[in-house]
Amino acid sequence: MSSFISKKVVHLPFLKSIKKQNNKLFREVKMTISPDSIDDLIFREQVVGSRRLSNYWWASIIFLGAFGFFIVGLSSYLGFNLLPFLNASEITFFPQGLVMCFYSLVGFLLSLYLWLIILWSVGEGYNEFNKKEGTFCIFRWGFPGKNRRIQLTYALKDIEAIRVEMKEGINPKRALYIQIKGKPDIPLTRIGEPMTLGELERKAAELASFLQVSIEGLQ
Numbered sequence: 001m002s003s004f005i006s007k008k009v010v011h012l013p014f015l016k017s018i019k020k021q022n023n024k025l026f027r028e029v030k031m032t033i034s035p036d037s038i039d040d041l042i043f044r045e046q047v048v049g050s051r052r053l054s055n056y057w058w059a060s061i062i063f064l065g066a067f068g069f070f071i072v073g074l075s076s077y078l079g080f081n082l083l084p085f086l087n088a089s090e091i092t093f094f095p096q097g098l099v100m101c102f103y104s105l106v107g108f109l110l111s112l113y114l115w116l117i118i119l120w121s122v123g124e125g126y127n128e129f130n131k132k133e134g135t136f137c138i139f140r141w142g143f144p145g146k147n148r149r150i151q152l153t154y155a156l157k158d159i160e161a162i163r164v165e166m167k168e169g170i171n172p173k174r175a176l177y178i179q180i181k182g183k184p185d186i187p188l189t190r191i192g193e194p195m196t197l198g199e200l201e202r203k204a205a206e207l208a209s210f211l212q213v214s215i216e217g218l219q
Contacts, residue, residue, distance in 0.1 A: 041132040043210045045188075049123030049141065059114035066107025073101035120144060127188055129156065129210060136178070138186065154180055162208045164200060164217035174200050176207075179216070
């Protein structure tokens with residue numbers, strides 16, 4: 001009998017330890033799925049900037065076009081075709097060949113500019129709304145130099161509303177702005193990347209819900 005009791009006494013601390021570990025594990029799991037997680041406190045949107053697909057496309061097309069103009073212009077100067085599929089036999093160097101060489105120079109410069117802003121990631125960055133720190137941050141990469149890093153920070157409490165601007169017609173415009181107390185409206189939509197009406201409404205609703213502010217401009 002004493003042996004049985006001693007076994008019970010020995011096992012009680014062990015059972016308490018297991019119960020304590022289970023309670024600790026339950027609290028950790030509960031904290032993990034808590035609505036106050038970091039994802040609910042920080043809303044961050046990445047901005048692609050100059051490294052979007054359209055810039056790669058146009059940089060390549062302009063370079064190939066400039067290369068073609070240059071080969072035709074040079075062929076007209078030399079008097080024979082440098083490439084068999086680019087016939088310059090009926091083109092005189094002055095003025096046609098010279099003009100084509102000038103166009104090729106302009107094309108090369110424009111293509112070089114596009115490739116450089118792609119390399120430097122100009123315009124790339126993020127928009128971050130941080131409830132934990134109470135700040136709204138806009139960060140962008142600029143051109144190399146003193147203002148390479150562009151960062152603007154505002155207080156979340158100063159955000160008054162989300163404004164949607166829509167203009168239909170030949171040149172339609174769909175833009176999203178943040179209205180900040182005492183400051184000009186700050187655009188959030190990406191330049192050169194038009195948004196559909198559905199995307200604009202969805203993004204405005206997400207931001208307004210996260211910031212608990214109203215939406216202006218939607219009818």
